Amino acid sequence: MNLSKGFLLVLVVLFAYLSLMLASPFLQYILGAILVAYLLFPVQKRLEQRVSPPIAAFTLVVLAVAVVIVPLIGIVAVVASDARRLIENVNAESFQTAELERIIEEQTGMSVDITSTLADSAQGIGGIALEQSTAWFSALTHSLVGLGLAIFLLYYLLKDGSELLAWIRKMTPLPDDAQDDFYQELDAVMWAVLAGHVLIAIIQGGIAGLGLFATGVPNAAFWTVVMIILSLIPLIGSFMVWGPAVLYLFLTDEPLLAAALFAYSMIVVGLSDDYLRPILVDRYADLNPAVIILGVLGGVYAFGVMGLFYGPVVLGALIATLDVMKDHYNGLEDISGMQ
Numbered sequence: 001m002n003l004s005k006g007f008l009l010v011l012v013v014l015f016a017y018l019s020l021m022l023a024s025p026f027l028q029y030i031l032g033a034i035l036v037a038y039l040l041f042p043v044q045k046r047l048e049q050r051v052s053p054p055i056a057a058f059t060l061v062v063l064a065v066a067v068v069i070v071p072l073i074g075i076v077a078v079v080a081s082d083a084r085r086l087i088e089n090v091n092a093e094s095f096q097t098a099e100l101e102r103i104i105e106e107q108t109g110m111s112v113d114i115t116s117t118l119a120d121s122a123q124g125i126g127g128i129a130l131e132q133s134t135a136w137f138s139a140l141t142h143s144l145v146g147l148g149l150a151i152f153l154l155y156y157l158l159k160d161g162s163e164l165l166a167w168i169r170k171m172t173p174l175p176d177d178a179q180d181d182f183y184q185e186l187d188a189v190m191w192a193v194l195a196g197h198v199l200i201a202i203i204q205g206g207i208a209g210l211g212l213f214a215t216g217v218p219n220a221a222f223w224t225v226v227m228i229i230l231s232l233i234p235l236i237g238s239f240m241v242w243g244p245a246v247l248y249l250f251l252t253d254e255p256l257l258a259a260a261l262f263a264y265s266m267i268v269v270g271l272s273d274d275y276l277r278p279i280l281v282d283r284y285a286d287l288n289p290a291v292i293i294l295g296v297l298g299g300v301y302a303f304g305v306m307g308l309f310y311g312p313v314v315l316g317a318l319i320a321t322l323d324v325m326k327d328h329y330n331g332l333e334d335i336s337g338m339q
Contacts, residue, residue: 029146030153031306036064037157038190044158057158061151069147178328185323189316197292198309201231207272208238211264215257217245232296232308238269291315 023030040060047056157164169179209224217223223245227238242265249258292312299311 025142026146026149028304028306029150031303031310033150033153033157035306035309036068037154037161039194040064040154040158041161044161053159057155060158061155064154065151069151175328178324181327182320182324185320186317189320190313193292193295193309193312193316197232197312201228204231204269204272205229205238208242208265208269211242211261211269212245214264215245215249215254215261217248217261229308233293238265242269291319 044053044056044060047059051059169176172179174182205224205228208227209220212220212223223241227241230240231237242261246258246262246265249255249261295312295315296308297311299307299309299314301307303310
């Protein structure tokens with residue numbers, strides 16, 4: 001009997017490892033599908049009271065594609081365009097070749113032709129870009145396949161979510177009361193991260209971005225996304241962007257716009273945090289800022305972009321597990337002793 005159990009455990013570990021290898025190339029898309037499914041699952045349960053689960057799931061997937069994926073692709077395109085223009089502006093302002101050639105000749109007595117050198121470099125870069133075209137095509141294909149996989153996963157997670165949760169509960173060797181407490185704690189942590197921190201960061205970054213657009217700061221879309229990401233990190237926030245933007249406006253002879261952006265950011269953006277955080281965070285589990293900082297920064301390294309969301313959730317889940325263990329550990333010992 002022990003040999004049979006050991007063999008089964010080896011098979012479980014083996015197939016779990018192989019399954020992980022299959023999923024790892026699309027980990028970002030799988031995590032994204034799970035996140036969206038978690039957000040839409042309460043709506044799925046309500047829709048199932050009126051229509052069948054497949055129809056409800058299909059409706060929500062179409063809604064998610066229309067409301068989330070399509071606008072997200074548009075935002076990425078705008079941000080990429082802003083980033084490209086930002087790089088071009090930096091290059092245009094940094095490389096004044098004629099002036100630089102004159103300074104080099106004055107200082108060294110040597111005559112150089114930077115324009116020809118840059119042209120040769122550009123040809124070399126063009127050759128490299130041509131060589132990398134296959135890699136770019138492969139990355140684009142991977143993204144399209146991953147996006148399609150995420151959409152299919154979202155559909156089945158919504159349609160069969162109840163059965164999946166029931167199967168997980170059945171396979172988990174814990175009493176029902178311990179599982180109930182654990183899932184309640186985990187749900188509170190998820191909403192604390194999503195509603196109490198991610199949503200606040202999106203709102204704050206968006207409000208601060210409106211100030212950049214209104215005052216004519218260049219590449220405002222790109223810097224708005226940067227502010228949203230920075231707002232996820234406590235003690236840093238959007239000031240790291242709108243502060244230099246105020247200085248930029250002042251140095252470009254726009255003191256009124258600089259003063260307006262400063263006042264807007266200090267009052268409106270600052271008050272949004274004071275009003276939103278108590279409303280959203282206090283409704284759910286409140287996570288220590290240290291947990292958020294470590295989760296966001298470590299999550300990006302561990303999970304990529306999705307680590308911005310899952311990093312704090314993983315640490316919060318650890319805290320939830322320790323809380324459940326503290327409350328039910330003695331009971332679990334009694335059960336094992338009875339067996």
